[in-house]
Amino acid sequence: MKASRRYFLKVAGLSTFAMAAGAAKADAAYEGYSEGLKAKRWAMVIDTRRFQKPEDMLPIIEACHKVHNVPSIKGPKEIKWIWDDTFEHAFANDPNPMLPEDVEERRFFLLCNHCTNPSCVRVCPPGATYKTEGGLVAIDYHRCVGCRFCMAACPYGSRSFNFKDPRPFVKEINPAYPTRMRGVVEKCTFCAERLEKGLMPACVEASNGAIMFGDLNDPNSIVRRVLAKNFSMRRKPDLGTDPGVYYII
Amino acid sequence: MVEKVLKGSPKYYLWLLFLLGIIGYAFVVYVFQLMYGLEQTGLTRNTSWGFYIAQFTYLVGVAAAAVMLVLPATFHHYHPYHRVIVFAEFLAIGAVIMCMLFIVVDMGQPQRVLNVILHPMPNSVMFWDATVLCGYLILNAIIGWTSLEHESRHVEVPKWIKVLVVVSIFWAFSIHTVTGFLYAGLPGRHYWLTAIMAARFLASAFCAGPALLLLGLLLVKRLSGFDPGKKVVKSLSITIAYAMGLNMFFYCLELFTSFYSGIPGHADPIVFLFCGHEGLNVWVTGWMWAAVVFAFVSIFFLAIPKFRANMKILPWALGMLIIATWIDKGLGLLIGGFAPTPYETYEVYTPTFWEISVSLGVFAVGALVVSILWKIALEMKKEGGEPFALAD
Numbered sequence: 001m002k003a004s005r006r007y008f009l010k011v012a013g014l015s016t017f018a019m020a021a022g023a024a025k026a027d028a029a030y031e032g033y034s035e036g037l038k039a040k041r042w043a044m045v046i047d048t049r050r051f052q053k054p055e056d057m058l059p060i061i062e063a064c065h066k067v068h069n070v071p072s073i074k075g076p077k078e079i080k081w082i083w084d085d086t087f088e089h090a091f092a093n094d095p096n097p098m099l100p101e102d103v104e105e106r107r108f109f110l111l112c113n114h115c116t117n118p119s120c121v122r123v124c125p126p127g128a129t130y131k132t133e134g135g136l137v138a139i140d141y142h143r144c145v146g147c148r149f150c151m152a153a154c155p156y157g158s159r160s161f162n163f164k165d166p167r168p169f170v171k172e173i174n175p176a177y178p179t180r181m182r183g184v185v186e187k188c189t190f191c192a193e194r195l196e197k198g199l200m201p202a203c204v205e206a207s208n209g210a211i212m213f214g215d216l217n218d219p220n221s222i223v224r225r226v227l228a229k230n231f232s233m234r235r236k237p238d239l240g241t242d243p244g245v246y247y248i249i
Numbered sequence: 250m251v252e253k254v255l256k257g258s259p260k261y262y263l264w265l266l267f268l269l270g271i272i273g274y275a276f277v278v279y280v281f282q283l284m285y286g287l288e289q290t291g292l293t294r295n296t297s298w299g300f301y302i303a304q305f306t307y308l309v310g311v312a313a314a315a316v317m318l319v320l321p322a323t324f325h326h327y328h329p330y331h332r333v334i335v336f337a338e339f340l341a342i343g344a345v346i347m348c349m350l351f352i353v354v355d356m357g358q359p360q361r362v363l364n365v366i367l368h369p370m371p372n373s374v375m376f377w378d379a380t381v382l383c384g385y386l387i388l389n390a391i392i393g394w395t396s397l398e399h400e401s402r403h404v405e406v407p408k409w410i411k412v413l414v415v416v417s418i419f420w421a422f423s424i425h426t427v428t429g430f431l432y433a434g435l436p437g438r439h440y441w442l443t444a445i446m447a448a449r450f451l452a453s454a455f456c457a458g459p460a461l462l463l464l465g466l467l468l469v470k471r472l473s474g475f476d477p478g479k480k481v482v483k484s485l486s487i488t489i490a491y492a493m494g495l496n497m498f499f500y501c502l503e504l505f506t507s508f509y510s511g512i513p514g515h516a517d518p519i520v521f522l523f524c525g526h527e528g529l530n531v532w533v534t535g536w537m538w539a540a541v542v543f544a545f546v547s548i549f550f551l552a553i554p555k556f557r558a559n560m561k562i563l564p565w566a567l568g569m570l571i572i573a574t575w576i577d578k579g580l581g582l583l584i585g586g587f588a589p590t591p592y593e594t595y596e597v598y599t600p601t602f603w604e605i606s607v608s609l610g611v612f613a614v615g616a617l618v619v620s621i622l623w624k625i626a627l628e629m630k631k632e633g634g635e636p637f638a639l640a641d
Contacts, residue, residue, distance in 0.1 A: 076293035076596065089592035093514075119436050125375040126364035145364050146287075146357020149375055151297035155437025157591035161297060161357065164288040182286035183357025239436040 035198035039215035041116070041135040042190055043244040044201075045223045045232065046109050050210035057084045057107055063206035064188070069179045071169030079160040081188040082111040082203055090247075093236055103249060109203075109211075112137060112158040112188040113235060113243030120150035120159065129185075135244060136190050146183040155239050159187045216244070253628035254621050260472075261624065268617040275610020278603055279354060287357060289603040295590040296583075298355070300600035303583040304608055305351035307457070307575055308615070309428045310450060312344035312385060314458020316421035317488050323414055329480035332635075335400075335626050336469075337462050338393035341421075343619035344458075345386040350611045352379075374430045381424045388417045397626055401633030425450045432586065440518035440585040443506075449499040450578075456492035457574040459485050460567040465623075467564055473627055476639045486563060490551035493570055497544055500577075518585040526588075526595040533584050533597070540576035543569040 051057055064070070064082045071079055087099060090108040118137045121129050128143035129150050151159045165182045173179060177193065180186050190213075191201035199205070204213045214221035223246070232246040282289050292299050315337040321327040322334055353359050370376050392413050399406045429447025436442065463485050466477040507515035523538065525531035550556040550566035557563060589595050600608075631637070 076295065077288065078294055085592060089594065092589075092591065092593035122372050123374065123435070125370055125373040125379070126361075126368040127370040127373075128364070128368075143361070143364055143368065144358065145361045146359075147352075147355070147375065148297040148357070149373070149431075151294075152438065152586075153435045155435075155591055157295060160294055161292075162286070163290075163292070164286045181358075182288075185357075236437065241436065 036196045037198055037200075039134045039221075040217035041215060041244070042114065042195070043135075043214065043216035043223050043246065044111075044114075044190070044204070045212040045226050045246045045248060047210045047212070047226075047230075047248045048106055048108055049248065051084070051107055051109070052102070052105065054084060054107055057109065060109070060203045060206045060211070063202045066172065067174055067191075067194075067202045068177050068189075069166075069170045069174055070186075071166035072171065073164075073166070073169050077161075077163045079162065079166060079186065081160075081186070082109055084108060085110055091233065091235060093238065094233070108247060110156070110158070110235075111203075111245065112190070113156055113241065113245045114188075114190050115244065116242035117240060119153040119155065119239075119241060123149045123153040125149065132192065134195070136192050137187075138189055138192060139184075139186060141178070141180050141184045141186065144184040146185065148185060150185055155236050155241065156243070159185050161185050251625070253625045256628065257624065264620065265617065268613045268620070271613035272610050272617065275607050275613065278606040279610065282354070282603060282607060283359070289601060291599045291601045291604065293596065293598065295594075295596055296587040296598040298583055298587070299598050300579075300583075300604045300608055301351045301355035303579045304611070305348050305355070306428055306431075306450075306582060307578045308344045308347045308351065309382070309425055310454025310574075310578065311458045311461055312341040312348065312382075313421045313425040313451070313454045314462065315341040315389065316418050317455050317459045317492070318462075318485070319414060319421070320418050321484070323411075323418060327484070329478055329484065333462075333466060333477045333481050335393050335397050336466060336623060337459075338389045339622035339626060340458075340462055340465065340619055341389045342386060342393065342622060343615040345382055345389070346618055347611050347615035348382055349386075350614060351608070354607050354611065374427060374434060378424075378427045378431060381420065381427050385417070385420050385424050388413060388420055392417060393622075397629050401629040401635075403633065422451065425454050432582075437591060438586050439514040440582075440588070443503060445499055445502060449496065449503075452492050452496035452499055453574045453578060454492075456489045456496055457571055459489050459492070460570045460574075463489070464564060464567050464571070465619075467560075469623065469627070473637070475627055475630070475637045478639045482563075483558065486551060486557045486567075489567070489570065490548065490557065493544070493548050493551060493574075496574070497548060518588050521588040521595060522581050522585045529595055529597055531597050532599060533580055536576050536580055540573045540581070543573035543576075547573060 061082055070081050073079055084107040087103055090110055114137045121131055126143050126145055128140045132138050148161055162180055162182045162184055167179050200213055204211045212222045212226055214223040216223055230248045232248050234243045234246055318330045318334050318337045322330040353362055365379055395410050396406050426447040429450040432441035433446035470476050507519055523534055525534050547566045547570035550562055584598055
């Protein structure tokens with residue numbers, strides 16, 4: 001009996017120690033990459049003058065969808081993180097029948113605006129959609145219940161729902177990024193996982209400088225310098241969401 | 250009390266069996282939806298809510314309607330209602346259960362439903378909606394059950410129940426207000442972004458719910474001989490007429506703001522619902538016009554005392570009112586809400602065979618719950634010696 005009690009105490013003591021050590025180790029594991037890019041308010045500037053035809057946009061869309069395992073499902077139940085559309089559709093609340101010809105024919109990238117006041121975050125019942133440091137709007141795919149309230153709340157139509165298992169529709173799975181399961185919502189993340197490793201978002205990297213990305217709060221950042229010299233627009237700014245994607249016209 | 254469920258005529262058993270049959274069928278269909286996801290529905294990226302959420306919204310109204318009896322009986326001591334109040338409360342229980350089921354069948358990941366409670370977000374109206382609905386279910390179950398038990402044994406209803414009754418009155422208003430807030434706070438959804446949404450919801454609930462209850466009571470009278478009493482029928486139909494009048498008035502207020510201001514965002518969804526959109530097959534337009542006709546015909550018969558008091562006309566008027574309000578909330582609200590899309594384009598949502606099957610199953614669950622609860626209520630009243638036939 002005595003021996004077994006000593007044994008029990010030994011094991012208990014060791015476990016406590018191991019747990020404490022484990023907890024300490026776990027804490028350390030949560031420290032971000034030291035090379036990670038940091039900003040107070042990430043923002044994107046798209047120089048739309050450099051995108052006239054759908055062919056100009058396709059490589060960028062593919063770069064994003066490939067790295068994030070976005071399934072290619074066609075039709076009204078499609079899933080997309082970044083895509084292109086006309087001025088009339090992209091800036092639906094700024095109808096202008098007298099647009100210059102080149103603007104009328106131009107294509108505009110559409111993606112999540114990573115709003116400062118995101119209505120999707122406001123409505124999400126379990127907090128699966130949330131704002132991170134740097135103003136990114138992120139989704140926890142494991143907490144999402146698939147109620148699609150966020151899709152009704154997003155005035156930009158930036159969110160897609162996995163109506164079915166998306167995995168069979170991903171051509172080439174990128175093991176570095178998680179695939180999703182059916183029944184959850186997904187959208188552009190401003191490449192939070194790449195920023196963390198010191199990389200620019202995939203679309204920015206593929207755009208040959210036509211898409212710029214930086215800290216809106218830093219007057220010396222590329223986005224601030226570009227916006228200071230060029231007229232830009234945002235989608236539906238009247239709704240008070242304060243979108244983080246700027247379009248140079 | 251529960252054993253009363255088992256005592257019944259062959260007709261009663263056949264009815265329960267019929268409902269169980271529908272539930273079984275719908276369950277099988279739902280298993281397919283679980284396996285393959287919401288792919289089976291007519292929902293799309295741009296129309297992310299449809300038939301399920303619409304039925305949920307309509308039924309929250311049915312649940313809230315109990316207050317139209319409880320309030321006059323409690324605050325104004327209108328005694329005739331005491332005879333039937335328990336039926337309203339039990340109808341509310343059935344309606345709330347259907348609401349919850351419609352939310353669950355609409356979820357992409359229903360097994361995570363507890364995330365809403367485990368990670369509560371007070372910012373989210375849906376969290377509050379879930380909270381008030383659960384609360385309303387518990388309130389009605391406790392109040393209905395306890396008062397029925399006390400009344401049938403001719404014992405004074407305890408004081409704490411009276412407190413709960415007052416709470417339930419305010420609670421009933423809150424459930425449909427919060428449901429209105431689900432819609433009325435979303436930027437960019439033109440049809441929903443209107444301050445009158447919750448008020449319109451309440452008005453339509455307070456006519457549709459009591460209409461459903463009154464139809465049910467008239468049916469019970471034919472089946473069991475339990476007469477709700479002329480006074481109950483009269484005052485309920487007056488309530489229904491006023492609420493329907495308000496409901497239609499509120500809709501006209503929407504029409505004024507939309508078309509007099511001329512702001513496309515306000516007018517577009519209404520034009521879409523009633524007139525469709527260039528070349529698109531907008532199947533719902535026929536339904537919307539039918540709703541208008543039904544609404545006017547029903548209010549005509551309900552508003553004129555001579556017709557309202559005619560027991561041959563009243564059930565038809567109630568039926569038309571239920572159809573009109575159902576089309577408004579159960580079809581138009583969601584289809585209009587997602588038109589146009591965020592890119593000012595149009596598409597038409599059509600519920601699929603799968604969605605309608607699962608919805609029928611949920612309705613059958615509600616009918617089963619209400620049938621059983623009403624059966625218990627009737628048996629308890631019989632046992633308590635309450636007269637089924639009334640002189641006046």
